[in-house]
Ligand SMILES: Nc1ncnc2c1ncn2[C@@H]1O[C@H](COP(=O)(O)OP(=O)(O)OP(=O)(O)O)[C@@H](O)[C@H]1O
């Protein structure tokens with residue numbers, strides 16, 4: 001076949017295939033254009049998930065009739081003043097979005113500039129461009145995209161349901177909105193308004209200045225209140241690069257990375273390097289399959305980042321990857337350390353919710369009060385299950401006098417070895433039936449006995465009891481805390497090991513027989529080059545001819561059975577990819593973590609009140625002690641008000 005130059009409409013359709021692969025991609029381009037035009041309010045309307053109509057209305061700077069005509073030409077842009085592709089301050093820069101959309105739909109643009117007495121409209125149908133005609137429209141721009149992909153029916157077949165396409169569009173607008181709390185956004189789809197975001201100015205509705213951080217308020221509106229309440233602020237700088245945003249406490253985690261929003265110079269990105277850095281920063285607090293929630297904004301000089309590496313501009317390349325990674329890992333770890341023993345408030349809430357879920361099942365008292373309701377039909381009230389005869393029988397058992405109460409007042413064990421070491425025992429041993437476990441009852445009773453006033457105000461409270469030789473129950477100023485003693489102690493030991501590693505350096509262990517590891521030539525050279533740094537981390541190696549290194553010493557922590565070849569290969573890979581090595585540090589942290597597990601107080605060990613208080617005080621003083629090494633909480637806090645609610649006192 002002879003070579004031929006493709007006609008322009010076909011070229012545009014091919015380009016469109018890359019730029020607008022689904023309605024949400026067109027929405028992204030149009031909203032980005034509106035933001036570039038300085039809009040303060042952007043309204044998106046969809047019909048049939050954007051397949052029938054995408055309309056984006058903004059109140060930005062608008063276009064003249066001539067600009068309108070040029071805007072839909074390929075490679076026409078107002079955003080590249082010079083010819084430098086590394087000097088980009090706008091979301092757009094290629095001049096491709098409008099012509100691409102125009103090539104595969106019926107596109108109408110209506111626009112008016114401030115100070116101009118008329119608006120102009122222009123239509124492009126399947127790539128055929130009309131002429132600008134006068135129109136009526138306020139200042140700003142309205143873009144209507146009808147019948148997207150009508151000109152490329154094959155693409156249409158790949159689209160998902162209306163709901164799915166709408167969800168994607170909402171997601172796209174949410175991401176852009178996170179970077180612009182000063183702009184109001186809505187997305188509407190045939191009667192529904194799945195997204196409505198007012199301007200966040202940091203001013204309270206009453207007009208009083210101050211109040212919330214506008215960024216956090218916007219993030220809360222999108223990521224949820226739980227995030228807003230359990231986020232730590234980030235603001236760090238290094239060599240002209242700034243990182244800011246909010247990150248969730250590790251105990252607020254998810255099973256996917258979908259709650260991680262990353263931005264580079266205001267541009268939403270899904271970047272492997274950034275995601276990897278986040279994982280590295282949290283590696284210490286979360287199991288591998290759990291992911292934190294966060295929104296991080298990286299502001300970096302334009303010349304240090306290339307945004308022109310992906311058709312939808314969702315990937316970027318950094319000139320200095322090590323700097324970016326270091327900044328993120330450092331800033332996040334610092335913030336997480338600053339959070340101290342704080343665990344997410346969702347932990348207490350989740351505990352309460354699970355109590356309530358239990359309460360929804362018939363509990364003994366209600367069992368006896370149960371009256372068949374004439375209108376209850378077959379007993380199928382939503383959420384209410386009628387107790388079975390067996391359950392009623394079981395419930396009756398609760399009514400038997402509690403004989404097993406073993407407080408120190410009676411013949412039970414003495415305080416030192418008691419399953420719960422309680423100073424004074426309440427005198428209700430033979431009082432009303434109590435469905436709570438006896439240890440829990442003791443703790444609650446102790447709380448009732450001690451006036452809140454004479455409790456020193458420690459965040460984790462004063463130890464009152466140990467229950468089931470596993471949990472410490474303590475009293476705080478306005479509630480109670482239940483600590484998982486093993487998880488908490490494990491975390492403390494881990495932090496101690498890490499601290500001593502930092503203070504005294506990593507102990508090395510000489511190999512009886514030095515191990516030769518064969519690698520690619522470049523990888524071996526890279527390792528040899530960084531041998532000083534590696535030695536500081538306890539790994540002593542040197543080059544061994546071409547394409548091999550010889551390892552003489554390894555970190556003692558790794559033990560005699562360490563897989564040296566795997567370790568060295570991993571480090572070499574990381575050096576190649578990131579110019580920095582983390583594998584060794586991560587491996588050391590893993591070892592610390594399992595050492596901590598062995599060295600810590602096991603569940604089942606009896607603790608004295610003094611030991612319990614010591615543990616609580618150490619938790620308060622130790623960073624990261626609010627979660628165990630797998631991101632599970634080490635304690636649960638219940639506020640008095642919540643407990644009262646549990647018992648129906650509120
Ligand atoms: N909503 C708008 N308000 C004002 N001007 C706009 C608007 N949308 C587009 N324009 C103008 O039309 C030009 C072309 O837009 P288009 O999106 O095709 O390219 P771009 O934004 O410059 O680059 P990219 O292809 O990377 O998005 C823009 O450079 C801008 O001058």
Ligand SMILES: [Mg+2]
Nearest residue numbers: 029033092097
């Ligand atoms: Mg654009």
